[in-house]
Amino acid sequence: MQSSAYGASLAGGAFDLGSFVKQPQTILRCLSWLFSIVVFATITAEGYTNPSTEAETKCMFNGNDSACSYGVGIGVLAFLACVVFLIxxxxxxxxxxAKERKFIVMGDLVFSAAWTFLWFVCFCLLANQWSKTEKSSVADAxxxxxxxxxxxxxxxxxxxYFAYGRYRQGVSEFEQEYRDPANDHNTPYPPAQFAGGPTGYQQSPYPNRQDQPGEYQPPSY
Structure with a gap:
């Protein structure tokens, strides 16, 4: 049952760096890793400005410190997640x-879907706050x-999307590999040695007779 579910039958092969780098998941994780660095590093380095009329620094997104904190938090967690999933x-x-593979694939699917939603919230929040910002010296950032x-x-x-495809592929392989013998009519069973049960005792063709010594009796067939 666990021989090929989620590709476990391929386990133990040598690590191929060339094939690994060319995988779509690897390329996307590297891009996501780079995007997260740009987001949280830019906010950390240039996200807090000090207007001439105020001594305290404010977030460049309409002075909303929560917006900057949210962007930094999402970016840092995304950065760490990309490193973990790459490993x-x-x-x-x-x-x-196969169970360990299933947990990894499901974790990838759940986390990726959650961070898709959280990045959408981050984009809407920052775009909304930026549209309300009157003037800023760090507009490009x-x-x-x-x-x-x-x-x-x-x-x-x-x-x-790729995590869901890998999950569906694993479920399909699992269902194809595992069959319940009680419900699988195609599984060959050895013929029963005593199909009809005992059919009676068959006597030996040589009758057990107590003949007199020295007298020869031919067997009856």
Missing amino acids: LDAYFPQISN ARAVVAFSFFSIISWALLS
Whole structure:
């Protein structure tokens, strides 16, 4: 049952760096990793400005510190998740247990779908706050954060799509490999040695007779 579900039958193969780098999931994770760096690094470095009339720094998105904190938090978690899933993708062919593979695929699917939604919220929040900002000296940085938040939605949505495809493939392989012998009429069974049960005792062709010594009796056939 666990021989080929989620590709476990391929486990134990040598790691191929060339094939790994060319995988769509690897490319998308690297892009998502890069986008998250742009978002949280830009907000951390240039996201807080100090207007001439105020001594305290404010978030460049309409002075809403919550918007900047949200963008930094989502970006940092996305950065860490990309690193973790890249390591799991590289180690994935070495996992021989189908259940462990299933948990990794489901975790990838759930996390990717959740971060697609959270990046959408981040993009809407930052775009809305930026539209309300009257004047800013870091307009280019703010636009870059909004733009890469939108790019992150696309990359994580594609990661969700590929994770769902891998999950469906694993379920299909699992159903094809496992068959309940009680319901599988195609499974050959050895013929019963005593199909009809005991049919009676068959006597030996040589009757057990107590003949006199020295007298020869031919067998009856």
